[in-house]
Amino acid sequence: MSDSLVDDYAELHAVLDRIVERTSDACPELEVAELAITHEHAVRRMGSIGLQRILDVSDREAYRSVQCAKLDEFVGQRLRIPNPRRRLRQVTQLTEMHAMTGEKLPAKCPETADAMADGALGHEHVDAVLDVMAKVPSATPPEMWDLAEEQLAEIARHHSPREITRAGARILAHLDPDGDLPDERDRARNRSLSLGAQDTLSMSxxxxxxxxxxxxxxxxxxxxxxxxxxxxxxDDQSPKGGADDEGIDQAQLRDAASRDCRTQAQRNHDAFHALLQAAADGGLYGAAHRGLPPHVIVSITESQLRERAGIGHTTTGTDLPMGEIVKLAAQAQMYLTVFDDHTGEPLYFGRAKRLASEAQRFVTFAEYGGCSKPGCPRPFSHTEAHHAEQDWAHGGKTDITDLAPACGPHNRAVHDGPGGWRTEKILDGPDRGKYGWVANGTTDPPRTNHLHRPDRILDDTAPPDPEWSEIEHALELILADRRRRADIRWGPDHAA
Structure with missing residues (x-):
């Protein structure tokens, strides 16, 4: 069966190659419009088939055969799907999954699955349907739940995702006109808090x-x-903490309030910031997390420090502008990582210690910035110290020259079996001295992760073009002008 299916996909690509070479110039307008509709119809049918392919990978744990530790890693990195969790939700709701005893179970949303298989729905339509169904109260009778899914699937066949959401609100109101059905299970199921990615202003x-x-x-x-x-x-005269705390000067507060031009939303933001800062300063985050103090830890390069410009990188994966780093540095405890010399911190423990020390964690953060496995987005705060030269169980040493950060799944993905990885030290090039990853059974050169060091990505992708050197020269002029205009004067004792 697999051979014939492989042949079918090969034939599909051959058909696509023929379609690419042809144009619709000779077609009348009606046929041109019909071609666009037919194309979208085919794309949606392929989306439905794609869910089955992901289920096949899950059932057989085939993601391990391409060096992925988990299914969501396969979906996000190998299939490059922007939101793996949403796509996997579609798989669980629209496909016939297997029970623990082996028999196939019907799809949880069968009408939506049929509509997508017919080519009437795309992934965005399905997401809109599933978002509504997730809000159906737990106490709703099964027959009413099925009817709601059937109605939504029919609506989705003819309307946009936004209209599906609006119609879904009416259906939810019909299911619970008096607001009596939601219970603790619904509130627990729908609670959430998520932090979005940073935008071009480094805001989230x-x-x-x-x-x-x-x-x-x-x-x-x-x-x-x-x-x-x-x-x-x-306002450096603004009181900190709560307005009625003991020690707050009410006259000072009134004066500060008269100068306060912030909106309510901005005041809410600053209150949240102050609470998080107070919790960190008060030790509420604990003594340590994965070998590092639970505080904002920033890594910057010597050139950024010298030029007073650029972006710093934190252990939790946040990019901080240099201006924010300067503010943090005013009250920070400084550590200086020196690679060409040595410091008083012990970095070599041999077999005397299995777990990496705080000093070793600082150094590996400065070197890698996050998980060292290529393509892994896990920040450094979610990593472990991986004995990259030789596993601890096989005689490896806890020396700084033998360690690299790796998240839990990728740390366990280093083994000698099929689908596993090995780590090797890179001997030349810009990553010399770091550890790279090589899939078992291949002779590819070891590669490390540049995702947490965007400057390396830019170095790797910079076009070998004369115009690029002109751009670099212009950037150097801008930085030089910024240095001349800077109000900050750095003394010889400053370090970060």
């Missing part, structure tokens, strides 16, 4: 759905910490 969106108690606690915080004049980062 915080998106969440709070349960009633969490909302009440957050409102208490805002009532006390987000009052006008409180916790204003732009």
């Amino acid at each position: 969106k915080l998106m969440g759905t709070l349960d009633p108690t969490t909302r009440a606690l957050f409102e208490v915080l805002l009532a006390a910490w987000a009052k006008p004049g409180m916790n204003n980062p732009d």
